[in-house]
Amino acid sequence: MNICWWITILLLLHSCTPGDGMDHGIVGGHVSVPHSRPYMVYIRDSIQPNLNCDGFLVREDFVMTAAHCKNLRNPKVYLGVSDTTFLPLGIEVDSFPHPDFNNEPGNDIMLLKLKTPATLNKTVTIIDLPNLWNDKISKNCLVMGWGSTKYEDYSPSKVLRESNVTLKDLTNCIEPDVICNEDPFGPSQGDSGGPLICGDIAQGIVSFRKTQSKGNVTGYTRISQNLLWINVVMKQHKP
Incomplete structure (x- = not known):
């Protein structure tokens, strides 16, 4: 893969900025009920x-x-x-x-x-994992994490937050084991490795976010693959 393409992607691991913890969380969404996940x-x-x-x-x-x-x-x-x-x-x-x-x-x-x-x-x-690589994935999903509340700069959350996401096209992505989804809200820095939960099944792993002219695209590693x-x-x- 062209390395120039890859450097346009923001990996969601918080690895540089110390940042003070804040009482916010994943971009958009809401605070999770304590211990509900x-x-x-x-x-x-x-x-x-x-x-x-x-x-x-x-x-x-x-x-x-x-x-x-x-x-x-x-x-x-x-x-x-x-x-x-x-x-x-x-x-x-x-x-x-x-x-x-x-x-x-x-x-x-x-x-x-x-x-x-x-x-x-x-x-x-x-949390349960999918059984087969070709299991049907529910389009109504949930992401969560202790990451940033902003895309522009790092503002980590001390409390777990979650956001609903709707998957649009499971085949429109760069690799066969990656789910790409365009969504105005969702994972940001510090949310790497969290689950994409669809129908109470962990179907994906938060991997990257790519900023495009149309909006933010989040990539999830597809677990079934x-x-x-x-x-x-x-x-x-x-x-």
């Missing part, structure tokens, strides 16, 4: 806490996120979080980014193996 996982670098991503729990010992979040060199995951002002004890992980990810759209998926498996309860649960790799990694590392 118990599969959501906050990921932060334990040495550079200004570096953060989102993720979601897919097994008691595995979190799914974006491969470009491997830029967090010393990640810890935080479960059952609503407000990042009050973080529980972080859990160390082993990282498994997709081997074919090369900092371009496509294969932007990573699994994090928890060194201490999660205890499932009302505030910590697992990576099921073979996901199953191999998770079977190799059973509890």
